């Protein structure tokens with residue numbers, strides 16, 4: 001069946017009180033959709049997704065609405081806001097298609113090291129990337145402004161120019177995108193076109209509260225089923241069919257998957273017992289190793305109108321910082337970036353032509369702003385996730401400990417220096433006010449007129465690039481087949497399993513992983 005008219009996608013209110021499947025996938029997100037589509041070719045599959053359908057409001061997911069959709073925190077929106085214990089605002093996807101419904105679209109493969117570290121078959125991985133790309137991925141339009149960023153990156157020494165490629169190689173490149181040239185978004189939900197419609201059922205607004213287990217005398221706990229609620233607060237149970245090949249697969253994302261393991265009794269006893277959660281398995285590593293790649297940026301007012309562009313060009317530096325950019329948005333809508341207008345009027349009341357032009361751009365033409373960001377690769381700093389309560393709708397407590405490790409701060413400083421060099425490059429000169437200094441641009445982000453070191457700038461203005469991961473890491477909570485240690489019939493397949501976020505951006509690898517593991521699971525079932 002073709003998107004958007006899939007007949008197998010229904011509201012959870014239509015689910016029976018009890019039903020049986022070969023595979024129950026919790027979370028119809030970036031990894032969950034390709035996994036479900038693949039498994040359904042040879043098994044009966046249920047997908048339970050807490051959010052709604054991206055096909056019902058396609059305007060919301062158009063490229064130009066990226067920031068307003070991410071920051072829309074109304075109850076049935078595609079994005080749920082949370083603030084980490086570090087005090088940094090963040091967002092969780094909440095829709096069929098998961099993060100691909102609200103993200104910035106960049107599509108870029110993992111480094112080969114990721115495949116090696118996880119013991120993955122390179123040919124199958126490459127085939128699985130191709131399967132995703134045939135359905136979703138587009139070549140970007142490189143606007144005049146993005147061309148200036150590209151040439152500025154080359155002047156700043158992010159060499160060589162590698163042209164258009166999905167590969168993760170040092171230098172500057174044009175990247176793929178799930179946003180097409182007409183501004184339409186293609187999401188992981190579209191991968192359900194590959195599913196067998198007779199063998200798959202997808203319930204929307206189906207919030208899973210816990211996984212249930214059986215335990216025979218002397219044997220390990222075995223996942224048995226899940227309890228979920230529809231949006232009329234009616235309880236449903238989905239159970240695995242008999243047979244050792246049936247499985248529950250958690251694909252609820254880096255916040256949702258560790259949270260559900262904990263709620264289901266798999267986690268550190270000192271955390272579970274005070275909440276009255278019956279312990280299934282004492283597992284100290286659930287919720288550990290949470291990391292979020294720090295993002296820092298400059299917002300640069302342009303004297304000439306800017307085209308509306310998002311992330312066509314990426315710089316991959318040798319020192320572990322990635323440069324990405326967008327233009328033409330009203331960035332004041334972004335949670336975490338304080339209102340630029342307020343910044344300006346409070347802190348930039350100087351006179352002079354350049355300042356007036358600068359201020360007028362921010363206040364009257366916010367879409368003439370450009371944003372160049374740097375992402376710190378593979379942060380060493382790690383944090384944790386803990387339950388606040390036994391209510392699945394309560395966002396867990398998450399701390400990422402940004403810049404706890406000096407190495408992460410060093411990468412940020414070098415990344416910021418690269419951005420400054422791009423902005424000061426000859427190629428970029430027509431898109432910046434000539435009298436505006438680097439210090440003005442830094443001050444605009446810090447919101448003060450006091451100069452600070454780049455180290456302090458990184459710490460004070462850190463934001464998220466939303467690539468948070470960990471909590472159920474390979475080698476700590478799951479094995480290399482993504483099976484949860486110590487229990488049977490349960491896997492986790494999503495970003496919570498990552499020891500680091502692959503590539504410049506993770507979604508390509510998450511969709512690849514869903515397809516890859518679907519094929520691996522079907523192969524092992526046949527044996």
Ligand SMILES: Cc1cc2nc3c(=O)[nH]c(=O)nc-3n(C[C@H](O)[C@H](O)[C@H](O)COP(=O)(O)OP(=O)(O)OC[C@H]3O[C@@H](n4cnc5c(N)ncnc54)[C@H](O)[C@@H]3O)c2cc1C
Nearest residue numbers: 027029030031050098099104105106208253256495505507
């Ligand atoms: C604003 C933003 C911009 C980004 N930009 C990019 C980018 O340009 N390129 C890129 O590669 N990556 C980007 N990312 C990151 C990328 O989108 C995510 O890393 C990725 O989507 C995570 O995939 P996942 O499968 O781990 O989880 P998700 O895609 O989040 O899927 C998890 C699903 O589980 C559901 N769920 C959770 N709990 C439950 C429950 N209890 N019951 C039922 N369902 C549940 C959720 O609703 C969700 O749909 C961005 C992310 C965001 C938020």
